[in-house]
Amino acid sequence: MQALASAFEIHLDPHAMALLCQKAENLVAGSPCGIMDQMTCVYGQKDTLLALLCQPAELQQQVRVPEDILIWGMDSGERHAISGSDYVSVRVGAFMGYRIIAGTDTRWNGYLTNISPEEFQRQHVKHLPEEISGADFLSRYSRTPDTVTTVDPGRTYKIRQPTAHPVYEHERVKLFRRLLTEASSEERRKELGELMYQSHASYSACGLGSYGTDLIVSLVRAEGPANGLYGARITGGGSGGTVAILGRSDAHQAINRVAQRYGEVTGYHPYIFRGSSSGVARFGSRTVTV
Numbered sequence: 001m002q003a004l005a006s007a008f009e010i011h012l013d014p015h016a017m018a019l020l021c022q023k024a025e026n027l028v029a030g031s032p033c034g035i036m037d038q039m040t041c042v043y044g045q046k047d048t049l050l051a052l053l054c055q056p057a058e059l060q061q062q063v064r065v066p067e068d069i070l071i072w073g074m075d076s077g078e079r080h081a082i083s084g085s086d087y088v089s090v091r092v093g094a095f096m097g098y099r100i101i102a103g104t105d106t107r108w109n110g111y112l113t114n115i116s117p118e119e120f121q122r123q124h125v126k127h128l129p130e131e132i133s134g135a136d137f138l139s140r141y142s143r144t145p146d147t148v149t150t151v152d153p154g155r156t157y158k159i160r161q162p163t164a165h166p167v168y169e170h171e172r173v174k175l176f177r178r179l180l181t182e183a184s185s186e187e188r189r190k191e192l193g194e195l196m197y198q199s200h201a202s203y204s205a206c207g208l209g210s211y212g213t214d215l216i217v218s219l220v221r222a223e224g225p226a227n228g229l230y231g232a233r234i235t236g237g238g239s240g241g242t243v244a245i246l247g248r249s250d251a252h253q254a255i256n257r258v259a260q261r262y263g264e265v266t267g268y269h270p271y272i273f274r275g276s277s278s279g280v281a282r283f284g285s286r287t288v289t290v
Contacts, residue, residue, distance in 0.1 A: 006285035014281040018042045018057065032091055032148040033237065044279035051177060055111050063177055065276075068184040069192070069230075070249045073273030074259060076212030077266065078240030087237040090162045090206045092151055095144035096137055097128050097163025103141065112163060113170035120167045128160040161205045172199055186225070193231025193246055197221070200233035208238025212266060216243040219258045227254040242273070 001021055005012045012020070018038040025031045025038075035057045040050050043059055051060035065071060098112055104127045108115075115124065135153035144151060151157075172195045179192050200217050203209060213234045220232040220243075228251030235242050247254065255272060263269040277283075 002280045002283075002285050006287075014042045015057065015059075017280070026148045032088060032146075037236070040279065042279045042281050044276060045282070046276055046278055048276070049177075049180070055113075063180050066180060066184060068249060069189060070247060070251070070274065072245045072247070072255055073235070073242045074216055074245060074255075074262075075242050075271040075273070076210065076216060076240055076262075077268035077270060078210050078212040086207055086239045088149055089155065089157055090208055090238075092144065092146070092149050093157040093159050093162035093206075094166065095146040095149065096132070096141075096151065096157060097159050099141050099144045100127055100159070101163070102145075112166040115167050117168055117171055120164065125160065125164070128163055130160050131156055131158050133157075158207060161202075161207075165202050165206055168202060169199060189230045189246075189248065190225060193225070193229075196231030196233040196244070196246055203234050203238050206238075209234065210238070210240045212240065212262075212268075213238075213243050215265060216245075216258065216262055216270075219261050220245055223254045223258060227251065227257075229254050229258070 001012070001017055001024075004010075005017070018035060018041075021038040021041075022033065022035050025033050035054055036052060039052050039057055039059065043062075044050060045062055048062040048064050051062055052058070053060055094112065101112075101115075101124050102108060105123065133153070134151045134155045134157060137157070138151055138153055176192060176195050179188050179195075182188055197217070200209075200213075204214065217232045217234075220229045223229040228248035230246050230248075232243050232245045235244050245255065245258070259270050259272055
């Protein structure tokens with residue numbers, strides 16, 4: 001979008017550009033994605049993690065990656081598509097849970113992430129079925145508030161876990177950000193890694209795991225802190241794609257062993273990503289003459 005805007009001499013505010021890119025994915029490509037990838041591509045900064053409150057797209061103070069750790073990305077080789085049935089089903093299930101909570105608590109009107117885990121467990125989980133058929137849900141609640149997905153009456157949806165995931169993930173992310181700003185220590189690295197493992201397990205419980213990504217996470221666990229690796233989790237919409245791995249800055253050999261072992265088991269030798277770069281708001285555009 002930045003290239004097109006530059007070619008046609010159209011000025012787009014960076015925030016507006018991210019929102020327009022999301023619309024292109026939602027309405028043109030048919031992928032019911034959120035805003036995280038677009039905001040990251042626009043506002044990303046080298047050697048930092050983007051802090052984003054998706055309500056709907058509030059940029060917060062970015063957090064520098066501490067010098068004692070590195071974050072790698074390891075490609076599982078399994079195709080990931082957020083337009084796929086797994087991602088859509090989980091998103092629909094979360095919005096169904098949202099609608100059920102809104103119907104049982106007339107005082108609440110907001111985002112699932114604004115519900116604390118304690119409140120969720122105390123007040124809301126008892127109203128959420130493990131799963132429900134689309135037809136049954138529609139007969140009781142008519143629709144969900146989501147504007148880019150619909151409930152299929154012929155499908156059965158998981159409700160409780162997709163609804164719980166954003167509640168608990170929000171708490172994990174807040175703690176992760178706080179830990180990144182604390183003094184370097186072995187205990188801090190272990191806590192950061194454990195939060196990543198918890199996040200991965202929650203995603204998998206929603207139905208968004210895959211054999212390849214689960215294998216990478218288990219191989220990272222096997223290497224463990226003794227070899228400089230502390231945590232790993234699936235990224236993006238799940239069901240394949242890339243696994244993020246957190247380790248000490250000197251853990252390259254352990255990363256290479258994980259990749260080698262993964263290749264031996266699956267026959268696919270994963271590409272390893274490292275580092276980060278500035279987003280389009282800083283990069284701008286470049287003109288290439290032929």
